[in-house]
Amino acid sequence: MELHTCLWNDVDAFSFRENDLHPLTKHYPTLQIRIHQNVNSFLAVAEQADFVLTWDFKKSWYAACPKLKAIFTPAAGNDWVQGDPLKKVKLVYGRFHGRLLAESLLGALLLMNHRMPEVMHNHHHRDWDRNRLTTTRLLGNQTVLIIGFGTIGQCCARLIQQTGANVIGVRRYPDQADKNGQEIHSLSALPLLLGQADHVVLLLPGISSSDRFMNPDRLAMMKQGSYIYNFGRGNSLLSNDLLEALPRLAGAFLDVTEEEPLPPDSPLWDRSKVVITPHSSCIYSEYKPLFVDEVTGHLKTYLKPVT
């Protein structure tokens, strides 16, 4: 059988090369792997593909892939791969992001609590001010509200809870969540919870129903001196809304922004209370091996591995 990859990417950590795929060949020696570097290369031979590993897939491509059984994408969200209109081809999203994002988010929570933007600014001025952290509280004594509480959110919660923090999840359909003893609420609880949380974390997918989810009304419900984090998608929190709300907040940590890359003229860059990372919460050297490992497992359904 043939496995085709369309896994080129501007980000090195997300761009798969031949040696990244070695574990697949090792487990399935009969599998033919064809690595493409652009769409045309793939479409020219798409009719031979049994499996596709890809960042993108357009609806129109399905007609060119009569043998296609499954598409595996490293992406956690459905932003780039369109589903099969005939529902014949299985579409499998990456499920390995939780552990990566959990460390990035925990790092962000501790960084904001410890006022590192300010500390590093002082550093620049060779300033030894020991009174800047007077009001810093232990994360272990604080409340973290995670909005968008799917697999990834719950994985983040499990790590953050190890500090002792009270972690509360909010999702549209709390009944469908795998609770694991975690506190999960529906959207109706949001006004109350926003007023209690020391840290509000957005982990919403980039779908239209998330557009401006964190609107000015909800931002205004946040506790004075609390922090906001966006590790989901940029559409849920607009730059201007955040800028308006910022004076009441202790700070914002944005891994995603309304427009990406964030334009150099965005006023967000200027704000000392705002930390911006370039949509990098899952950029780890483990990203590629974790995905290839998942695909290796999925392929057991179709292929006999070496024993």
Add this chain to the structure above:
Amino acid sequence: MELHTCLWNDVDAFSFRENDLHPLTKHYPTLQIRIHQNVNSFLAVAEQADFVLTWDFKKSWYAACPKLKAIFTPAAGNDWVQGDPLKKVKLVYGRFHGRLLAESLLGALLLMNHRMPEVMHNHHHRDWDRNRLTTTRLLGNQTVLIIGFGTIGQCCARLIQQTGANVIGVRRYPDQADKNGQEIHSLSALPLLLGQADHVVLLLPGISSSDRFMNPDRLAMMKQGSYIYNFGRGNSLLSNDLLEALPRLAGAFLDVTEEEPLPPDSPLWDRSKVVITPHSSCIYSEYKPLFVDEVTGHLKTYLKPVT
């Protein structure tokens, strides 16, 4: 009975005021509390003191305190309170620092792993570079070596282990450690362990046997591209030794330095791979209540609490 406090401090978080001591009065209504703001004020009435809460205590003061039963100091290390030459007065150090330091250290590990100094520098230049973290690894897949593995080190280890990290402790007398399933080695294992660790954390006390503990030979044993942290005392790692070793290392996070405050002309301030915090790893608003809570517990030996 009388409890005297000598708990003034330049750091707000460490300077105890009347309302910080309310829990003591609440638990022990018969206890007379006298708050001093300088040494002379205390020494003038020291003969009446049954208990002293203090940052400092000189050997010569014991003679002035005939009724003194116990000294309680928030300090974790024996830098400032000298013991009773006659061994009559009990000296009790704070034991609450572990939880505070654990969060500061975990934050530092994640901050260095995520190259936040560089990211924040980029921030300043409005730079959206997604390839800077390509080689970043999960802390959960790394090895953290903690040198100085007492109560505080073991508390730090328990939190860091929650990420999945392999945490190894080194101490002079490993047999005396409360292991809790933690891997603890003696100094003889250091050459091997220094070559394996991704993060080397110094948590040594400020005693003379720690002077230049992390000498050039030991720094040279560290793995290329690993990180060093000093959260103990500055005497164990000299600035010049670190500067010499820095090219081989990925970075250094110093909460304590050879001289404190670190002089403005120290070349350490200039290094982009070095993060400096002003001996603030325990500066939390929880510091004072945690100490007062501990003292409340200790006083049960001497006083009858309200039931």
